[in-house]
Amino acid sequence: MTEVSVGDEIPSWGMPRVERSRMRTMAAILRDPNPVHWDAKLVSTLPLGVGERTINQGPLGLSYMINMLHAWAGPTCVKRIFMTFPKIVLSEDAVTAKGVVTEIGPEGNVTCDIWLEREGVRLLEGNATIVFPEQG
Amino acid sequence: MDIPSEESVKKVIGHQFPGGEYLIAHWENFLLTECTGAQALPDGMAHPVALFHVPFLGANTSISEMFELGQASSEFSIGIESYEWEFYKPLMEEELYQISGSILEVERIVDEDGLFDRIKFQFDIRQDRQDIARSTITWHYNRGRYDRS
Numbered sequence: 001m002t003e004v005s006v007g008d009e010i011p012s013w014g015m016p017r018v019e020r021s022r023m024r025t026m027a028a029i030l031r032d033p034n035p036v037h038w039d040a041k042l043v044s045t046l047p048l049g050v051g052e053r054t055i056n057q058g059p060l061g062l063s064y065m066i067n068m069l070h071a072w073a074g075p076t077c078v079k080r081i082f083m084t085f086p087k088i089v090l091s092e093d094a095v096t097a098k099g100v101v102t103e104i105g106p107e108g109n110v111t112c113d114i115w116l117e118r119e120g121v122r123l124l125e126g127n128a129t130i131v132f133p134e135q136g
Numbered sequence: 137m138d139i140p141s142e143e144s145v146k147k148v149i150g151h152q153f154p155g156g157e158y159l160i161a162h163w164e165n166f167l168l169t170e171c172t173g174a175q176a177l178p179d180g181m182a183h184p185v186a187l188f189h190v191p192f193l194g195a196n197t198s199i200s201e202m203f204e205l206g207q208a209s210s211e212f213s214i215g216i217e218s219y220e221w222e223f224y225k226p227l228m229e230e231e232l233y234q235i236s237g238s239i240l241e242v243e244r245i246v247d248e249d250g251l252f253d254r255i256k257f258q259f260d261i262r263q264d265r266q267d268i269a270r271s272t273i274t275w276h277y278n279r280g281r282y283d284r285s
Contacts, residue, residue, distance in 0.1 A: 081219075
């Protein structure tokens with residue numbers, strides 16, 4: 001297994017610009033009728049104070065953290081992921097997925113705190129259990 | 137809009153979705169993965185973010201029906217509390233999965249932000265009786281401000 005210690009920082013993964021076009025494609029795949037993901041004018045009428053922007057789907061924000069974990073530990077690494085959504089991610093945002101190792105468990109399980117931030121503010125927060133692939 | 141009674145909302149505890157099968161097509165995984173900003177995964181693996189929509193679509197329900205079951209007043213009244221995804225094996229493109237799902241819990245909560253019902257859904261993905269993945273979705277159905285007096 002790759003040498004990992006409690007307190008290690010996971011290399012961050014950046015989404016330099018959250019695109020509206022990707023939200024529209026995602027809405028179609030999910031069959032998600034919620035217009036907050038594709039109607040910026042409607043979003044501007046809601047009491048959010050975000051102007052004419054669209055709101056990223058929760059799973060897309062989560063996916064940026066999965067991409068970070070894959071880049072670090074490989075595409076089969078994620079065994080469990082738990083995510084909360086204290087703040088929204090908006091179109092045109094630049095966001096960064098980050099994480100830190102909190103526990104090394106039996107059988108090579110590595111537990112990490114993971115989060116997504118915009119200008120230092122945490123938008124999504126959770127944790128994940130991953131396993132590094134066996135090397136042979 | 138009138139606030140639905142706690143009793144009427146709790147009637148959905150134990151609700152079983154019809155269940156069914158789902159196959160993640162290559163085109164679907166390609167587009168899904170592109171949405172995340174990642175490159176395609178190797179060997180036909182589906183991006184794990186598929187564990188959001190595959191369970192409820194495969195269980196023959198939809199986001200709209202999940203809103204309706206909780207008596208949401210509108211799409212804007214839903215908040216996400218948490219998603220928990222467990223992977224026992226990677227999800228793969230072009231493989232048929234069997235999916236079941238139900239409503240596990242309903243809890244009415246009053247806090248400083250108002251009144252809401254917290255509803256927990258759980259979906260299981262299997263293939264030939266082998267557990268593949270589990271998705272647990274917890275949403276808040278916001279009912280607006282609440283006068284405690």
